Amino acid sequence: MAFVMGLDAPVTTARRKTMSRILNVSQKVGLKANGAINVGDDVRAVQALLAIAAGTFDAVTGFWSVLANLVSYFGPRQCDFSGAEATMGTVDFKFGTLIRTGPRLANGGKWDADLVDWKINPTSNAYLTIFIRIFFAKIDPAGQTGRYGDADDTAANPSKKPIQKWKPGEFERYVRNLTSSAQRFWDGQFWLKTPKTYNGLNTDGHPPYRCNIYCKFDLKAAPRARDAHYTIAVVRAQDGVDFRSHSVLFSQNDIKSEQMIPHSTVKFWTHFHEVGHLIGLGHVGTGGRTNVHNDNSATAYGVTAREMQDVMGRGHSRHNWHATPWQQAAEAFTGVRAADWGVFQQHIAPQQALVR
């Protein structure tokens, strides 16, 4: 897969600085005018450049995967420079970066992903990471206290609940807790078994090993709305107030556990569930009719105990169907149908591949 890089596409002034940083980095990794790049150990950084190369640079959301890759590779200090103008070059790289965006995904399923195979060996699988960046808009009342409409608020039936100013440091602590715990909930929970018909994740040695895919999740707060996949407003409800949140309006209580299943001690955390929606999952439904978006009917949250205990119902259990977004990304990267990637909730080691 070859990509031609350049500055042919119009670039806004605001983005120009960051772009020149990236292109600076690209020079550091050996990208030469009209030349091929020697990737070597620099694959991860080069992979990040491909979003630009593929002409998707203007999709700022996708840009976060790009930047995250660069920063994780070079460290933040080295990425913080600007100056030199772009050079042109051709990059050969296997998988590139997947950017899913568009208005249809405004309520979930919008993210970037990459499939990293440069560390595979007979005991290490490939990593498929889904990246989501959220801008959390802090809602403070004009005075010390005020009122703010919750999920039940409509013009006909106003539902304004008492809120207050966030205390110093409280909002930042909330955002940190939310992102780190929701990332922990979804990160590294699933493995996809590479079908025998696909040799694109085989190791080079003899005999070759067929590596599987480890499903990773990277969730961080973005500094501005335009850098984020999603914007979520967050209020500080007054203590004891039952503020009903929805997918883009949270309160400080949404990282605390609740009990949603009658006569059960199974706990539910709003943010695990809502981040599930952002990854692209619908509600658990019933009778295996899962992944239904915008379905808030009585049966959407499950009917059987197992369904209700699902994190996309009223509980916190993970099930194989939650790996669907990673399966879809795997299909986009490899051309192998999503359904052909078997889901496991425990580590599956690479296996010797019988290749003639």
Ligand SMILES: [Zn+2]
């Ligand atoms: Zn929901």
